[in-house]
Amino acid sequence: MATEQTRYDEFVERVQRLSYLQGASGILSWDQQVMMPGGGTPARSRQLSTLSTMGHELLTSDEMADDLDALEADDGLVAPQEAVVREVRRKHDRAARVPGDLVERTSRATSEALNVWEQAKAEDDFDTFAPKLEELVQLKRDYAEYIDPDADPYAVLFADYEPYLDLETAERVLTRLREELVPLIDRIRESDVELAVDAFSGQFDAEKQEAASRDALDILGYDWDRGRLDTSSHPFTSGNQFDARVTTRFDESDPLGALTATIHEFGHAQYMLGLPDEHYGTPLGDDRDLTVHESQSRLWENHVGRTEAWWELFLPTFKDHFPAVEASPRDAYEAANQVYEDNLIRVEADELTYHMHIVLRFEIERDLIAGDLDVTEVPQVWNDRMEEYLGVRPETDAEGCLQDIHWSHANFGYFPTYSLGSVLAAQLDHAVRQDLDLDTQVRAGQFDPLREWLYENVHQHGARYTTPDLVREATGEDYTADYFLDYVTEKYERLYDC
Known part of the structure; x- marks a missing residue:
């Protein structure tokens, strides 16, 4: 009869096979968004749906269930092993309730929807994407119904991305951000202070922007042996601790957009690359879901890349590529932190109004999933709420409800983690600055020193701890929005003298 240690080892091998399969699917998805010719969609959708079905079968197999039952009854497991069992149990129980054919249909539908979304966005034609969006909304409703028919379906979907902070917490944080940021934004817009918003005006060649972005990644310490930079219609990061790839995009009238997106994705990649190599393929070598993941990208983007210290360091390098730029480090800092009047695009948004973008998306997709909003109504509701929350109305759906890639992936429930992660980034930044003279460094x-601090306090733990426990391990406190609100209030009141 097999010993429990042997059973655990066999269980880990089973978990690793599942992880490797999912990793292969991730590479195919990366290729579809970065390099695959558009005509490859029919084959790619079948490839991805097959891998998705195989992964579902592995996760829900009788062998996996038997292993989990036996290991949960074993008193001899140590804490890290118990964490692996906990994480796999959570995923197994959810997946076991979902029929394999729904998994396959959803995978195929999302693969097909990506190409349709890209075409619809390029042609500013929401009607092209609407049938696919309607299909995906229904598939995710069905998915939520199978997992827990008695729960709020949006809460079920949200738990796929943040399983340990509940939707009530997310709603509470988003409500607080809306209530406290809107008055600050109003004071800023009434301010007479004029920042150096024209510091980067003009045209900036995309190839030179890419070279500047690569230099920024060099300076930050990106490991090119385990990563690469490409362009995509929507910036993203994909991979693991051995291969973490980032993408960005370039607008020749907005060099800061590409630079901040690149630094943002670097933060995601740095988290992946900091996960323990020896635990690759298990939860101990995996990230701790999207609130923590987003905290890493927002920490590097905002608490490093938007600081005056960063621009004192990086501006000479930027000017090597664009000698005509006459901005000082202070000018660059002000330009990077201006609060926009006409803020249409989330990924190009300033640090404050960004969260109104998240509130808008959260409300719309929650109503879609609940059946309180019809897909055909999305453009109108989007534009109305954009005008209400941000004071600007999109002229096209391409710059409105078609701007994000997430719905083509059926990632309903994802958006709140952007704000939750920004909040955690500020809490981590506060803790970092208790130990490090970060601006001087x-x-x-x-x-x-910053990479080592993040490794010691966040990255090396993988998914050993739940999100609340990891936050306490890293900062000594419970998760809170206090530090974020203190940080942005102090920063922007000083910038705008308001």
């Missing part, structure tokens, strides 16, 4: 281009 950034100014000197010394990023090893």
